Amino acid sequence: MLHKTSTIVLLCAGLLAAGPAAASGNPELGKAKSATCVACHGADGKGIAPTFPVIAGQHADYLILTLKQYRSGERNNAQMAPMAANLSDDDIADLAAYYSQLPGLKTPKP
Known part of the structure; x- marks a missing residue:
């Protein structure tokens, strides 16, 4: 019984560490x-102006979901809809993997 429980715990830990997007x-x-x-979004993913969202350091799962929502029209944005329209699932996963590993913004200490 202990062996079976240990195996399940290790398997779940491995799946959580890897994550589907990773x-x-x-x-x-x-x-x-x-x-x-x-x-x-700039070369660093931090946006070229305050009106453009920071995508550097965002969770890959969030980026994947967002891009798929723009692609499907579930999220309506005149700038992002045409950008996402022709992205494949592989393109979206690759972009999410790239931007999620970039350093994001730091919250200043008060």
């Missing part, structure tokens, strides 16, 4: 695919 996206490919993203 296992599926390739950050190097994501960087190569990010050329159009740079126009608004």
